[in-house]
Amino acid sequence: MDATQSLRYFGPELVLTAAIMAVLALDLGLTARGIERSRWPGIVALAGAAAAIGSAVRLLRVPAREWLFGRMLVFDGFSVYFKVLLGLALLAAVWMSLGSREVRGQPNEGEYFTLLLSSGLAMLLMAAAANLLMAYLSLEFASLTSYVLTGFLRHNRRSAEAALKYLIYGGVASGAMIYGMSWIFGLTGSMDYAGIAAGIAQLDDPSRGAFFLALVLVLAGFGYKVASVPFHMWAPDVYTGAPIPVTAFLAVGSKAAGFAMLLRFFHFGVGAAGPVGAVTRVPLLQLGTLLCAATMTLGNLAALSQQNMKRLLAYSSIAHAGYALLGFVVFADAGVQAVLFYLTVYYIMNLGAFWVVMLIANATGHEDLPSYRGLAWRGGALPALALAIFLFSLAGLPPLAGFVGKFYVFGAGVERGLIALVVVGVLNSVVSLYYYVRVVKTMFLDEPRAEDAPVHFALNDLAAVGLLSAATLVLGIRFDWLLARVETARRIFAG
Amino acid sequence: MTAPVFLLLAVLVVAAALTVVAHPSPVYSACALVVTLFLLSVFFVALDAQLVAVLQVIVYAGAIVVLFLFVIMLLNLTQPESRPTAGVPVVAVAVGGGIGIAALVAAALRRVPPAGAPALPEGFGDTAALARRLFTAYVLPFELTSVLLLVAIVGAVGLASRKG
Structure with missing residues (x-):
């Protein structure tokens, strides 16, 4: 499909681009009038994100499966599903930013919202990219904006240090990835995934080794985006140093976009040649299994001793990337479906957890666990209750949404015969219960001491948290609704 | 050549x-x-x-x-400045990896003799042909790069004006 025809399927991206320009122009106008602090950039950004979601939701009903812009992007149910999810992540991040003490009132707020929206735009493109060029470009775009957003906090050394670490790790990972991509292009003579799939089918034995090496290099880039072991080292520092809304956006948005790219690349670009494609031709299954088990185990073990809530959630998000990778290793539609379901549930519960952490940081100025002591008994009963719901859901306890998510991922693994990997996953869930419950215990069972001041939460700040905890509870019981949505999105367009 | x-x-x-x-x-x-x-x-x-x-x-x-x-x-x-030099293991891994990659490339190339390259189309590599490709097949990456550069400028200004 040529460029003009493609624009019909390009609504969310166009809306977001327009919103980016609007926020930028507005910021420029405000600065020219000497207005330093204004809430308008944030409100325009919120409207832009909402309009992008609206446009993506409208596309959900379009059954077409097409190449867009020559052979750069694809339009299918999978990409639209991710666009809605990523749009929601962006909306939540903007909403959080509007209520965040770290972000509001900064003189460069306009730039912050411009960058946040462009990061969202890049992630939407990541979800649809089916061409090595677009994949690399959109991934770099998303990374570049994330680096700056991470270092956004003024006069905060932790934030600057996190941005630098993120930049260096990102540079290495993206260098490895593009080197791998150049090998794939050299071996198959094509940059779009359909051409790569056709090229792989004709590879002979010695080229297979080279192809496998190229896949490992490309995995470095994707693994860095989803924070999987051994490319996870940046996550704890970046999550701790970045402003909380950015941390939440990276944890849910960036990870989802990374998974969208990973799944599309391996199911379409690599997997289309044969029943499970290249899985049987190169030791991809073994590699994936190893990465998945290592990611789950390392994330959970490292989270056990954390005292800072953001750091704890960072390690927990590494562990959750491991659970989602289990669905990836299945290398089948059932696995894609499980990953989609898991990422959606993960979005709700993890975002909720970060939101409560932000509200508590707004109220107390602290993010470390001791400042949560007896929180429920000194004015924070509602946020403490919500956080408990999110953490139990993250641990995977029934009847919460997190349980259903894990159930489907593990179920897909069992169906594929990955019993050992599923056992590792279940054991890890048990381990994770320890550190999630420790937080709940601190909030409810520990007595507040004299130096712990009472805290106050405005009811309207709690609206979003209430919404997310309600979703966690409802999706734990009425998961069939989400499952039906995921079912239509699971088949990835393949040529 | x-x-x-x-x-x-x-x-x-x-x-x-x-x-x-x-x-x-x-x-x-x-x-x-x-x-x-x-x-x-x-x-x-x-x-x-x-x-x-x-x-x-x-x-x-x-x-x-x-x-x-x-x-x-x-x-x-x-x-x-005096800077830390990489230890022997690091150098060994780097050199070993490099030799390994070179061997892989050599093995792949030896088995697949480079096919005669197809004849270049008319006007290959000149400005007009490149521009035509850039604004047809590659128009999306091209435009996206311009957005990326704009955002990079905004980010750079945002970071640089921290001192103010």
Whole structure:
């Protein structure tokens, strides 16, 4: 499909681009009038994100499966599903930013919202990219904006240090990835995934080794985006140093976009040649299994001793990337479906957890666990209750949404015969219960001491948290609704 | 390009690239980078990509390296500092990995003799042909890059104005 025809399927991206320009122009106008602090950039950004979601939701009903812009992007149910999810992540991040003490009132707020929206735009493109060029470009775009957003906090050394670490790790990972991509292009003579799939089918034995090496290099880039072991080292520092809304956006948005790219690349670009494609031709299954088990185990073990809530959630998000990778290793539609379901549930519960952490940081100025002591008994009963719901859901306890998510991922693994990997996953869930419950215990069972001041939460700040905890509870019981949505999105367009 | 010329250029460009990494003085490294990029542009000419070759020299060897030199001089990095040298295991892994990759490439190439390249289309590599591709097949990446550059400027300004 040529460029003009493609624009019909390009609504969310166009809306977001327009919103980016609007926020930028507005910021420029405000600065020219000497207005330093204004809430308008944030409100325009919120409207832009909402309009992008609206446009993506409208596309959900379009059954077409097409190449867009020559052979750069694809339009299918999978990409639209991710666009809605990523749009929601962006909306939540903007909403959080509007209520965040770290972000509001900064003189460069306009730039912050411009960058946040462009990061969202890049992630939407990541979800649809089916061409090595677009994949690399959109991934770099998303990374570049994330680096700056991470270092956004003024006069905060932790934030600057996190941005630098993120930049260096990102540079290495993206260098490895593009080197791998150049090998794939050299071996198959094509940059779009359909051409790569056709090229792989004709590879002979010695080229297979080279192809496998190229896949490992490309995995470095994707693994860095989803924070999987051994490319996870940046996550704890970046999550701790970045402003909380950015941390939440990276944890849910960036990870989802990374998974969208990973799944599309391996199911379409690599997997289309044969029943499970290249899985049987190169030791991809073994590699994936190893990465998945290592990611789950390392994330959970490292989270056990954390005292800072953001750091704890960072390690927990590494562990959750491991659970989602289990669905990836299945290398089948059932696995894609499980990953989609898991990422959606993960979005709700993890975002909720970060939101409560932000509200508590707004109220107390602290993010470390001791400042949560007896929180429920000194004015924070509602946020403490919500956080408990999110953490139990993250641990995977029934009847919460997190349980259903894990159930489907593990179920897909069992169906594929990955019993050992599923056992590792279940054991890890048990381990994770320890550190999630420790937080709940601190909030409810520990007595507040004299130096712990009472805290106050405005009811309207709690609206979003209430919404997310309600979703966690409802999706734990009425998961069939989400499952039906995921079912239509699971088949990835393949040529 | 005949094989001896190619080999000579290849040795030169690898030597220059190694100098960029290994030389203790940042200024020398930047100058070696100019040489590397300039030699690479010769390869582009040999591949009938004249415009890319010219852009390589103007943009990379010219503007960007000059910018590097400015930054190095502004930061006053001219004095070579004593810096930690990589240990033997690291060097061994790096060299071993490099040899391994070279062996893989050689094995792959030996089995698949390079097929005769198809004849180049009319006007390959000239500005008009490149522009036509850029605004038809590659219009989306092209436009996206312009958004990326705009956002990069905004980000750079945002970071640089932190002091204010």
